[in-house]
Amino acid sequence: MIIEAVDLFYLSMPEITNEVDGSQDALLVRVSGSGLTGWGECEASPLTSIANFICPKSHGAAHPVSYSVLGQELNSPQDIVRISNEVREKSLTILQTPHTFSGIEIALWDLLGKYLEEPVYKMLGFDKTFSKTPYASQLFGSTPDETYKKAKSSLKTGYRAVKFGWGKFGIDLTEDQKHIEAAREGLGKDCKLMVDVGSVWKDDLNEASSRLDMLEKADVQWLEEPFYTDSFSAYKGLSQSTKVPLAGGEGCHNPLMAKNMIDFCGLGFIQIDSGIIGGIGSAKEVADYAVSRDVQFVNHTFTSHLAFVSSILPYCGYEDFIFCEYPVQLKPLAWDITIEHIQLNDEGKIDIPEKTGLGIEVDVEGIKPYLSMVKIELDGKEFYQTPSL
Amino acid sequence: MIIEAVDLFYLSMPEITNEVDGSQDALLVRVSGSGLTGWGECEASPLTSIANFICPKSHGAAHPVSYSVLGQELNSPQDIVRISNEVREKSLTILQTPHTFSGIEIALWDLLGKYLEEPVYKMLGFDKTFSKTPYASQLFGSTPDETYKKAKSSLKTGYRAVKFGWGKFGIDLTEDQKHIEAAREGLGKDCKLMVDVGSVWKDDLNEASSRLDMLEKADVQWLEEPFYTDSFSAYKGLSQSTKVPLAGGEGCHNPLMAKNMIDFCGLGFIQIDSGIIGGIGSAKEVADYAVSRDVQFVNHTFTSHLAFVSSILPYCGYEDFIFCEYPVQLKPLAWDITIEHIQLNDEGKIDIPEKTGLGIEVDVEGIKPYLSMVKIELDGKEFYQTPSL
Numbered sequence: 001m002i003i004e005a006v007d008l009f010y011l012s013m014p015e016i017t018n019e020v021d022g023s024q025d026a027l028l029v030r031v032s033g034s035g036l037t038g039w040g041e042c043e044a045s046p047l048t049s050i051a052n053f054i055c056p057k058s059h060g061a062a063h064p065v066s067y068s069v070l071g072q073e074l075n076s077p078q079d080i081v082r083i084s085n086e087v088r089e090k091s092l093t094i095l096q097t098p099h100t101f102s103g104i105e106i107a108l109w110d111l112l113g114k115y116l117e118e119p120v121y122k123m124l125g126f127d128k129t130f131s132k133t134p135y136a137s138q139l140f141g142s143t144p145d146e147t148y149k150k151a152k153s154s155l156k157t158g159y160r161a162v163k164f165g166w167g168k169f170g171i172d173l174t175e176d177q178k179h180i181e182a183a184r185e186g187l188g189k190d191c192k193l194m195v196d197v198g199s200v201w202k203d204d205l206n207e208a209s210s211r212l213d214m215l216e217k218a219d220v221q222w223l224e225e226p227f228y229t230d231s232f233s234a235y236k237g238l239s240q241s242t243k244v245p246l247a248g249g250e251g252c253h254n255p256l257m258a259k260n261m262i263d264f265c266g267l268g269f270i271q272i273d274s275g276i277i278g279g280i281g282s283a284k285e286v287a288d289y290a291v292s293r294d295v296q297f298v299n300h301t302f303t304s305h306l307a308f309v310s311s312i313l314p315y316c317g318y319e320d321f322i323f324c325e326y327p328v329q330l331k332p333l334a335w336d337i338t339i340e341h342i343q344l345n346d347e348g349k350i351d352i353p354e355k356t357g358l359g360i361e362v363d364v365e366g367i368k369p370y371l372s373m374v375k376i377e378l379d380g381k382e383f384y385q386t387p388s389l
Numbered sequence: 390m391i392i393e394a395v396d397l398f399y400l401s402m403p404e405i406t407n408e409v410d411g412s413q414d415a416l417l418v419r420v421s422g423s424g425l426t427g428w429g430e431c432e433a434s435p436l437t438s439i440a441n442f443i444c445p446k447s448h449g450a451a452h453p454v455s456y457s458v459l460g461q462e463l464n465s466p467q468d469i470v471r472i473s474n475e476v477r478e479k480s481l482t483i484l485q486t487p488h489t490f491s492g493i494e495i496a497l498w499d500l501l502g503k504y505l506e507e508p509v510y511k512m513l514g515f516d517k518t519f520s521k522t523p524y525a526s527q528l529f530g531s532t533p534d535e536t537y538k539k540a541k542s543s544l545k546t547g548y549r550a551v552k553f554g555w556g557k558f559g560i561d562l563t564e565d566q567k568h569i570e571a572a573r574e575g576l577g578k579d580c581k582l583m584v585d586v587g588s589v590w591k592d593d594l595n596e597a598s599s600r601l602d603m604l605e606k607a608d609v610q611w612l613e614e615p616f617y618t619d620s621f622s623a624y625k626g627l628s629q630s631t632k633v634p635l636a637g638g639e640g641c642h643n644p645l646m647a648k649n650m651i652d653f654c655g656l657g658f659i660q661i662d663s664g665i666i667g668g669i670g671s672a673k674e675v676a677d678y679a680v681s682r683d684v685q686f687v688n689h690t691f692t693s694h695l696a697f698v699s700s701i702l703p704y705c706g707y708e709d710f711i712f713c714e715y716p717v718q719l720k721p722l723a724w725d726i727t728i729e730h731i732q733l734n735d736e737g738k739i740d741i742p743e744k745t746g747l748g749i750e751v752d753v754e755g756i757k758p759y760l761s762m763v764k765i766e767l768d769g770k771e772f773y774q775t776p777s778l
Contacts, residue, residue, distance in 0.1 A: 045485075093432075256619035264621070
């Protein structure tokens with residue numbers, strides 16, 4: 001099959017707030033070949049990535065991403081690897097490239113799976129899949145009382161693990177303590193509690209260390225993103241001074257970065273977003289490496305169920321990687337991207353879809369109200385226009 | 390002073406070839422305040438970075454770069470640090486951000502220097518500057534004979550150090566040997582020879598190791614970029630098996646990445662481009678760290694003399710960092726960006742300009758023929774247009 005078209009669609013809520021909630025807009029990718037279509041989603045700034053996809057080349061290692069994808073042969077998983085390598089080489093010096101390519105790569109898997117009539121997990125080399133324990137991923141409340149109520153409500157819904165993140169956490173020691181205690185109180189003793197601080201301490205080891213006591217007392221499952229992704233020395237220092245496992249890696253935009261974090265940061269959990277790291281194949285490479293290094297792989301997802309499935313596929317066949325991040329506060333746009341949604345099974349776990357391709361379908365009619373039309377002119381001539389959905 | 394305007398200009402040669410020659414297009418930045426203007430240059434894909442500069446926000450950590458710069462106070466170097474930190478936080482999840490901000494940050498130094506009537510090196514805390522030994526940075530010839538002639542010609546021009554890079558080097562062992570021998574023969578015994586392979590071996594330690602013998606025999610000063618920037622394990626492995634110093638770091642897009650390379654890769658030379666790493670302040674942070682770790686700092690530059698000055702300023706006050714990369718194969722566009730050009734002094738060395746700001750002026754009339762006009766519409770409404778030069 002030939003990749004005949006790659007189309008990018010910028011979807012957006014009517015209003016975007018300053019919440020750090022990645023479900024407020026989306027960059028969807030549709031790839032077409034042999035009368036079939038595959039879909040994927042980038043975790044990326046839509047307009048920036050559209051420009052990256054179609055920009056005039058700057059030199060031999062700065063081609064637009066489209067250059068290495070359009071018109072290529074796609075008949076096997078090896079073709080996706082080859083295309084990924086070519087994108088990396090030909091667009092190496094455009095920093096945005098992995099964000100842009102991630103959704104395209106995911107769409108290629110979906111298209112290939114439909115073409116070969118295989119679910120993606122089988123094409124990845126897994127014989128079977130294992131259910132994952134979802135943790136309800138949500139923002140801290142604006143008050144400790146709201147955090148408590150959110151925790152209580154998640155427990156009631158049947159979650160066995162809950163993660164609180166971002167909000168104002170990490171700024172004020174006393175407030176932080178109240179939120180952590182409220183979360184643990186709301187969840188009771190047995191529910192797992194994860195804490196995500198969204199790089200709030202940058203590379204400041206002392207700020208992080210001063211919270212270890214409260215985190216240990218609340219028996220948290222992990223502390224996520226205490227520092228910027230590249231703060232290796234701070235990560236290493238913190239990991240050596242606590243038994244609280246550290247989690248991080250969502251910012252990794254290629255497999256080598258994630259391997260470096262595994263090798264040098266003392267992580268307990270490596271968290272990878274297929275929509276950021278370069279797609280499902282790149283994420284699978286990290287999962288394989290995590291197996292060999294006795295580090296737990298977990299998906300990172302804060303957007304649609306299309307993105308969610310794309311991020312659990314890379315480790316769905318590894319029984320020992322038990323958790324998955326399950327976003328529970330999606331904006332309507334992110335919910336409306338797919339026709340079906342992945343629900344908790346009777347045991348409160350997540351099953352991986354068995355259908356061909358990604359196993360989840362985009363709701364083309366449902367997303368139309370969110371579509372933002374982009375047009376770019378260069379020197380007075382039309383250079384790019386959003387294609388029709 | 391208030392930052393009243395930040396304008397991005399996409400300049401391009403009429404034809405862009407597949408050479409890996411970054412001087413074929415440029416993204417220039419002009420910042421204005423108090424009736425003064427400052428200039429900077431990004432080492433970035435121009436259209437991608439323009440989109441990054443003005444894109445609608447996606448959430449609280451994905452603002453356009455413009456959001457954290459326009460309208461800000463600028464009265465001291467601390468203001469530049471504050472703005473840099475704000476850009477990092479508010480645009481954290483847009484991968485392209487550091488490439489886009491780099492040129493803006495450089496322009497802020499230029500503007501501030503003109504406002505305070507100080508050269509940038511003094512604002513960076515240096516009392517005086519030290520001349521640097523330039524190495525002529527150029528591509529390998531297409532044949533060993535052409536490489537020989539280029540070497541010979543550089544020696545004749547008065548260079549004491551020459552770097553050959555990219556081309557077809559690194560693919561064929563026998564050909565590589567011929568090029569290395571031709572380069573050394575052309576340069577004679579005393580001229581320093583650097584070799585830049587532009588990540589050709591990705592993360593393949595064996596491919597690199599098989600060239601060590603020829604590199605040692607040719608007495609090369611360093612082997613540059615044997616692997617992708619993130620290939621830490623391969624770098625470390627190679628550094629432990631040779632006395633040839635390794636050089637790398639041009640891909641670092643924040644100071645933490647560069648510090649990680651210094652800490653974990655066994656580098657002899659860290660090579661930083663102010664137009665990539667986030668600007669002059671970020672590059673200076675790496676230079677300071679390199680001092681403490683006994684690693685040599687060198688600029689990376691393959692574009693205009695504006696970019697060249699921006700990349701030597703961060704270490705111009707450190708006497709022990711002796712080399713600088715001096716591009717000698719610039720396309721006319723890159724040459725035409727500045728009115729003056731930095732020439733070798735009588736000793737064949739590079740002096741740092743003493744004038745206020747960056748100390749080098751943009752040729753506004755000279756660049757007009759290269760200007761590419763960008764217009765972006767969203768949902769039928771004009772959203773962005775290249776301002777007038």
